[in-house]
Amino acid sequence: xxxxxxxxxxxxxxxxxxxxxxxxxxxxxxxxxxxxxxxxxxxxxxxxxxxxxxxxxxxxxxxxxxxxxxxxxxxxxxxxxxxxxxxxxxxxxxxxxxxxxxxxxxxxxxxxxxxxxxxxxxxxxxxxxxxxxxxxxxxxxxxxxxxxxxxxxxxxxxxxxxxxxxxxxxxxxxxxxxxxxxxxxxxxxxxxxxxxxxxxxxxxxxxxxxxxxxxxxxxxxxxxxxxxxxxxxxxxxxxxxxxxxxxxxxxxxxxxxxxxxxxxxxxxxxxxxxxxxxxxxxxxxxxxxxxxxxxxxxxxxxxxxxxxxxxxxxxxxxxxxxxxxxxxxxxxxxxxxxxxxxxxxxxxxxxxxxxxxxxxxxxxxxxxxxxxxxxxxxxxxxxxxxxxxxxxxxxxxxxxxxxxxxxxxxxxxxxxxxxxxxxxxxxxxxxxxxxxxxxxxxxxxxxxxxxxxxxxxxxxxxxxxxxxxxxxxxxxxxxxxxxxxxxxxxxxxxxxxxxxxxxxxxxxxxxxxxxxxxxxxxxxxxxxxxxxxxxxxxxxxxxxxxxxxxxxxxxxxxxxxxxxxxxxxxxxxxxxxxxxxxxxxxxxxxxxxxxxxxxxxxxxxxxxxxxxxxxxxxxxxxxxxxxxxxxxxxxxxxxxxxxxxxxxxxxxxxxxxxxxxxxxxxxxxxxxxxxxxx
Ligand SMILES: Nc1nc2c(ncn2[C@@H]2O[C@H](COP(=O)(O)OP(=O)(O)OP(=O)(O)O)[C@@H](O)[C@H]2O)c(=O)[nH]1
Numbered sequence: 001x002x003x004x005x006x007x008x009x010x011x012x013x014x015x016x017x018x019x020x021x022x023x024x025x026x027x028x029x030x031x032x033x034x035x036x037x038x039x040x041x042x043x044x045x046x047x048x049x050x051x052x053x054x055x056x057x058x059x060x061x062x063x064x065x066x067x068x069x070x071x072x073x074x075x076x077x078x079x080x081x082x083x084x085x086x087x088x089x090x091x092x093x094x095x096x097x098x099x100x101x102x103x104x105x106x107x108x109x110x111x112x113x114x115x116x117x118x119x120x121x122x123x124x125x126x127x128x129x130x131x132x133x134x135x136x137x138x139x140x141x142x143x144x145x146x147x148x149x150x151x152x153x154x155x156x157x158x159x160x161x162x163x164x165x166x167x168x169x170x171x172x173x174x175x176x177x178x179x180x181x182x183x184x185x186x187x188x189x190x191x192x193x194x195x196x197x198x199x200x201x202x203x204x205x206x207x208x209x210x211x212x213x214x215x216x217x218x219x220x221x222x223x224x225x226x227x228x229x230x231x232x233x234x235x236x237x238x239x240x241x242x243x244x245x246x247x248x249x250x251x252x253x254x255x256x257x258x259x260x261x262x263x264x265x266x267x268x269x270x271x272x273x274x275x276x277x278x279x280x281x282x283x284x285x286x287x288x289x290x291x292x293x294x295x296x297x298x299x300x301x302x303x304x305x306x307x308x309x310x311x312x313x314x315x316x317x318x319x320x321x322x323x324x325x326x327x328x329x330x331x332x333x334x335x336x337x338x339x340x341x342x343x344x345x346x347x348x349x350x351x352x353x354x355x356x357x358x359x360x361x362x363x364x365x366x367x368x369x370x371x372x373x374x375x376x377x378x379x380x381x382x383x384x385x386x387x388x389x390x391x392x393x394x395x396x397x398x399x400x401x402x403x404x405x406x407x408x409x410x411x412x413x414x415x416x417x418x419x420x421x422x423x424x425x426x427x428x429x430x431x432x433x434x435x436x437x438x439x440x441x442x443x444x445x446x447x448x449x450x451x452x453x454x455x456x457x458x459x460x461x462x463x464x465x466x467x468x469x470x471x472x473x474x475x476x477x478x479x480x481x482x483x484x485x486x487x488x489x490x491x492x493x494x495x496x497x498x499x500x501x502x503x504x505x506x507x508x509x510x511x512x513x514x515x516x517x518x519x520x521x522x523x524x525x526x527x528x529x530x531x532x533x534x535x536x537x538x539x540x541x542x543x544x545x546x547x548x549x550x551x552x553x554x555x556x557x558x559x560x561x562x563x564x565x566x567x568x569x570x571x572x573x574x575x576x577x578x579x580x581x582x583x584x585x586x587x588x589x590x591x592x593x594x595x596x597x598x599x600x601x602x603x604x605x606x607x608x609x610x611x612x613x614x615x616x617x618x619x620x621x622x623x624x625x626x627x628x629x630x631x632x633x634x635x636x637x638x639x640x641x642x643x644x645x646x647x648x649x650x651x652x653x654x655x656x657x658x659x660x661x662x663x664x665x666x667x668x669x670x671x672x673x674x675x676x677x678x
Contacts, residue, residue, distance in 0.1 A: 018316045023309030030301030038294040049264055049283070054257035057266040057279045060209065061253060064195065065271035068168065071106055071185065072150045072272070075170035078103045079183045084174045087114055087181050090130040094121040098128050107168065107185030109158075114181045117141050133159070144169040144182045152273040155189060155219055155228060164189040164228050166219065189227050195220035207281040208236050214251050214274040216241055236280045240265030244276070251276055259283065322347035326355050389464075389484035395477065396421050396435075408464075408486055410457035424484075426455040438468065442476040451487055462488040504576040506554055507561035515575035515583050520635050522585065523628065531587050531628045532594035535642035536564070536601070538580035539620035539654040548612045556610050556619055563604040567597055582621075583642070591627050591659060598623040598657045606655065620655030622646050627660070 078100050086092040093112050100123075103110055109124040117136025122129050135141050140153035153167040165186040172181040189195075195211050211220035216231045226234065232241040239260035244267055247256070255268025255276075267278045325345035332343060345355050383390055389405030391398050401416045409416070409424070416423075425431035434452055441448040447469035454464040465485040470476035502514040510518070522528050538560065545553040557580065564574045564582060573585040584601075586594055602621055609616035624645025632638045645660040652658065 018312065018320075020309075022312035022316075023305055026308040026312075027302065027305035030305050031298070034294065034297045034301050038297070041293075046259060046264075046283070050257040050259065050266070053264045053266040053279055053281060054255055054268065057209075057257070057277050058253065058255055058268040060279070061255065061268035061270045061275075061277040064211065064275065064277060065253075065273065068152055068270065068273045071168050071187075072170060074103055074106055075150065075168060075183055075185060079170050079172045082112070082172055082183065084172055084180055087112070087120060087172065090120055094123075094128040094130060097121045097123045103185065108165070108188045109186040111184050111186075112172070112181060113141060113184065115145065115179065117145075120181065131160075138167075140167050140169050140184070141182055144171050144184075145179055148173075148179050150272075152275075154213055154215075154274075155217060158186065158188075189219055207279070208234075209277065209279045210234075210237065211270070212241075212276045212278060214249060214276070216245070216249070216276075219275060231278065236263065237265070237278060239263070240267060240278055240280060321345075322351045322355065326351065326358065329355075330358070386483075387485075389482075389486075391416075391482045391484070392471075392479060393421050393482065394479050398423075399479075405484055408456075408484060409454075415457075424454050426453055426461050434466075442470060445473065451491060454484070462486055463491045464488075504561075507558050507576045509561050509565065509582070510573055510575045512575065512577040512583075515573060515577065515585065516635055516639075518573050519585055519638065522587070523633075523635065523638070528628050529630070530589070531585060532589045532591065533626045533628065533638055533642050534584035534586070534594065534598055534601075535624040535626070535639070535646040536582040536584070536621050537646050537650065538605075539622055539650070541580040541619060544617055544619060548617055552610070552612055552617065556608070556617060559608055559610060560605055560619070560621070563608065564601055567601050567604060591625070594625050594627070595657060595659060598625055602655065602657055622649035622654050623657040624649060625657065625659045631661075 082096055083089075083092060097110055097112060100110060104123060109122065111122040112120045113135060114120050117134050117138070119131055119133040119135065122131055122133075138153070138156075140151045143151045148171045150171070151167075151169045153169070155164050155166050157163070158165045165188050167184050167186050169182050169184040171179045172183050174180045208222065210218055210222075210226075210231060212218055212231045218226050218229050218231050218234075221227055221234075230241075231237045232245075240258065243256075243258055243260070243265075244250075251269035251274050253269050253271050255266060257264060257266035262283050263280050264283055265278070265280045267276050269276055322345035325343070329343045329345070344359050346352065347355065383402035386402060386404055389408045390402040391405055392400040398416050398419050398421060401413050403413075406413055406416065422428070422431035422435075425434055430453060437450065438448045447467065449465070449467045451463050451465050453461055454466075455461050463486070465487045466482065467485075468480050468482040471479040471481055502510055504511045519533065522531050541553065541556070544556050557576070560582070561574070561576060564584065568574055568584060568586065571587050572589075575583045575585075577583050584597075586597060589597070602623055605619060605621045608619060610618075624642045624647070626632065626638055626642040626645060628638060632641055641660045645658040649656040649658040
């Protein structure tokens with residue numbers, strides 16, 4: 001595996017890949033070229049072999065034809081010297097036949113027949129005879145007599161010895177040119193005197209030359225046992241004979257040749273004889289030289305490919321040197337070397353352009369990176385020193401927080417980063433509601449800006465002013481920047497101020513202004529007359545202050561307030577108007593209920609026993625009740641009426657309840673000036 005990895009790493013080299021590709025291309029082109037050339041040469045060689053074989057076969061056929069003609073001419077020359085007028089004289093013709101030495105050496109047996117086919121004289125190797133033989137039934141005899149021309153017979157059995165022969169005939173003419181007989185000679189196929197040279201001339205272990213008659217019977221074969229057999233039974237000849245038969249067995253001197261299996265077979269007709277010369281030779285013997293040449297070409301091609309690859313390796317080594325320098329330079333860039341120092345390759349062409357472009361790009365990138373680093377350091381400082389908590393979130397998860405937010409929440413930056421933003425909400429419901437409001441803002445194209453309840457790591461809660469906006473408004477969910485300000489203190493101050501504006505700090509009851517606002521609000525409603533207002537003034541409260549001190553007076557005021565508040569419903573309002581004056585607004589309350597409540601209040605105040613040293617301080621209260629009605633159209637009228645009713649209670653001896661406009665009570669008296677000044 002390590003070796004494979006090492007090879008693959010090496011194979012990453014352009015030089016190696018180019019070289020291997022080059023070698024492969026050269027090898028491929030050599031192989032293809034050699035293959036194509038060999039194929040073409042093989043095709044041409046096959047054609048040449050076919051032509052050559054046919055030419056040789058034709059030549060053999062012509063030689064055979066010439067031999068037949070030569071024999072026929074010899075026969076003719078001999079017949080011309082025959083004493084034709086003594087053709088019926090057996091002794092004379094036998095004697096003449098004895099004298100034909102040349103003819104006797106060329107043909108195996110000589111004979112002279114008369115016109116009736118009777119043997120006049122016959123000469124063989126035993127001498128001359130005149131056997132009582134009649135050969136008039138032989139086709140060659142009849143054909144010679146009838147057509148008056150020389151004939152070469154079909155192969156046939158010698159009647160004397162049963163051996164296969166062919167007979168060459170020549171008509172014998174008298175002085176007038178009339179055919180008076182036939183002169184013939186036989187050729188013994190076994191001795192093969194006529195054909196042996198032809199069949200032996202091209203014979204080798206695998207090649208074969210034979211002669212057949214027009215029917216395909218073997219007249220000459222290097223193995224005498226095959227004579228007179230059908231040539232198609234010889235496996236070396238079968239396909240050639242089949243092809244010849246398919247052509248209709250023409251006996252033409254032009255002949256033909258063919259490539260059958262692994263053999264080249266050619267046939268040509270023998271002129272003046274109805275014979276065919278047939279030659280069969282294995283293809284390999286013809287093409288073996290060519291194949292040997294092809295193998296040599298392949299070896300040479302392989303050597304050329306290797307040499308080409310070596311040259312290519314050297315060329316690419318020098319050509320790619322700048323590229324190697326560029327690669328080394330790139331490594332040094334990664335190691336932090338600035339782009340302006342030395343080491344950039346100087347080269348022409350694409351590598352030079354690549355080097356310059358890379359150099360320029362890296363220079364620009366280096367400058368941009370420096371600017372980015374500076375900007376980043378500023379932003380980091382801004383984040384670190386900002387008094388606000390700052391956070392970036394993506395897909396509702398915190399991805400970056402600053403130190404202020406860490407301190408605000410009690411988490412470390414590592415703990416916060418990656419947390420869902422819901423970790424800042426005190427409950428699931430708060431988180432869901434907050435997310436809903438944030439989405440609504442962003443959808444409306446507005447940044448989110450609200451004070452929300454947040455929770456620290458220790459579970460304590462605080463109010464934070466949360467401001468957030470998408471980094472990219474086109475994709476608000478992608479990334480959002482948030483600032484968080486702890487506004488708990490400001491918010492409690494604000495709430496306190498708001499509370500103080502409507503409440504009395506000592507008793508924590510609503511103050512005069514708030515009471516009047518609520519009373520006005522009631523007066524504005526149609527059902528205002530269903531309400532009653534009580535005005536309460538403590539009796540001789542000054543004495544408490546004077547006796548026990550202001551602080552004790554305050555405690556008494558607080559206790560009075562508590563007891564008043566205890567008598568009313570949540571819909572009613574108890575207020576301290578100032579000093580020792582209180583007021584109550586009873587909603588949905590008639591006069592008798594109001595009287596009852598006032599009486600309960602009075603009793604509750606009367607029952608106060610405020611401890612002071614070893615004594616118990618007491619106080620009373622005077623109550624004036626007003627039923628709201630159309631007769632008292634506004635605030636001042638109501639307050640004046642209540643105040644007057646209270647004053648009546650004071651004058652009646654204090655610690656009493658008086659109802660404004662009650663027919664049983666004496667009419668309310670205006671307050672004397674000296675009482676007001678008391
Ligand atoms: N301890 C205390 N005393 C207050 C406060 N505001 C007013 N007072 C005192 O309340 C007293 C009110 O007295 P007055 O209204 O004169 O009359 P009184 O003593 O209650 O007598 P009558 O009303 O005539 O029964 C004064 O002595 C004020 O100084 C306060 O906030 N705390």
